[in-house]
Amino acid sequence: MTRRRQHVPWKAAGSASESEHSADDVVRETGWVFNNQTGSDLSLADFVATGDNETVAYLQAFGLMDERVLHQTIVEIGSGIGRMTASFTRWFQKVVACDLDAAFLERCRETVAQFGQPDRLQTCHVADGRTLALPDDAADLVFSYITLQHCHHDDGLALAREAVRVTRAGGHIALNFRTWVAQDAVLWPTGKLVRATWRLPRVGPIIAQRRLTARLGWQANRLAPTEVLAALGESLTDVRIYRSPKRRSFNLPGVGDRTFEGVHRSHWWLVAEVR
Numbered sequence: 194m195t196r197r198r199q200h201v202p203w204k205a206a207g208s209a210s211e212s213e214h215s216a217d218d219v220v221r222e223t224g225w226v227f228n229n230q231t232g233s234d235l236s237l238a239d240f241v242a243t244g245d246n247e248t249v250a251y252l253q254a255f256g257l258m259d260e261r262v263l264h265q266t267i268v269e270i271g272s273g274i275g276r277m278t279a280s281f282t283r284w285f286q287k288v289v290a291c292d293l294d295a296a297f298l299e300r301c302r303e304t305v306a307q308f309g310q311p312d313r314l315q316t317c318h319v320a321d322g323r324t325l326a327l328p329d330d331a332a333d334l335v336f337s338y339i340t341l342q343h344c345h346h347d348d349g350l351a352l353a354r355e356a357v358r359v360t361r362a363g364g365h366i367a368l369n370f371r372t373w374v375a376q377d378a379v380l381w382p383t384g385k386l387v388r389a390t391w392r393l394p395r396v397g398p399i400i401a402q403r404r405l406t407a408r409l410g411w412q413a414n415r416l417a418p419t420e421v422l423a424a425l426g427e428s429l430t431d432v433r434i435y436r437s438p439k440r441r442s443f444n445l446p447g448v449g450d451r452t453f454e455g456v457h458r459s460h461w462w463l464v465a466e467v468r
């Protein structure tokens with residue numbers, strides 16, 4: 194199987210996480226790849242607390258958080274080491290955590306064992322970066338946060354299609370994407386250059402583990418609502434886009450335009466019911 198360049202920093206962080214002794218050490222060494230926080234006093238408990246706040250805030254904002262979730266299955270695409278997954282297992286009957294990196298999924302199990310409900314967790318290795326090894330109609334909700342922007346453009350769209358495929362009719366998707374902002378005039382070409390260096394023998398893997406270069410290089414795609422909706426539109430109903438109040442409306446006919454303070458200026462969320 195071809196290893197895509199976009200996979201390099203995640204595999205590098207996954208391998209780094211394997212060599213750490215305790216879950217707190219994993220957070221101190223690699224936690225920044227998930228929530229951008231660094232420090233020698235970080236702990237898994239603090240890390241999970243950041244996820245607890247975000248899951249509930251987003252699901253409430255999207256109108257997807259009520260007592261029905263107690264009987265529902267959620268699929269999380271890009272779970273990492275379980276920052277948000279632990280919280281999901283406390284709310285949902287079943288949680289399927291999917292990630293590109295198998296070491297992250299092992300750590301995710303540990304996180305959920307300490308801070309969630311491990312009997313509700315299933316993991317799913319996204320070995321090719323674009324296919325979910327799950328049956329059709331397996332989920333009531335598919336959720337993905339700060340992940341689809343890190344995939345190859347076509348893999349991001351493929352995973353969005355997979356989200357729809359695995360969601361039952363009447364279920365929902367809540368998918369976070371990143372689109373163009375003015376700073377991309379500089380960030381985008383710099384990121385491309387950094388990604389090219391990841392392939393260099395010997396130094397490439399070292400560069401991929403450095404925080405500054407990883408952050409520049411891992412923004413692998415920009416997907417605008419028009420492009421994603423062109424790929425998924427027919428299979429969705431009650432389509433809403435959530436954006437930052439600081440950014441202008443995407444102005445798409447037939448699509449709900451909602452704002453939420455918690456959304457980053459460069460991000461947008463597609464929230465919709467699957468037909």
Ligand SMILES: C[S@@+](CC[C@H](N)C(=O)[O-])C[C@H]1O[C@@H](n2cnc3c(N)ncnc32)[C@H](O)[C@@H]1O
Pocket residue numbers: 203226227228270271272273274276277291292293294297319321322323337338339340343344345348
């Ligand atoms: C920035 S982290 C976000 C993790 C988690 N959603 C959170 O907020 O803590 C992105 C995650 O997406 C995973 N990822 C990147 N590309 C992927 C792909 N093509 N398929 C599945 N997971 C992917 C990475 O391994 C990483 O765990």
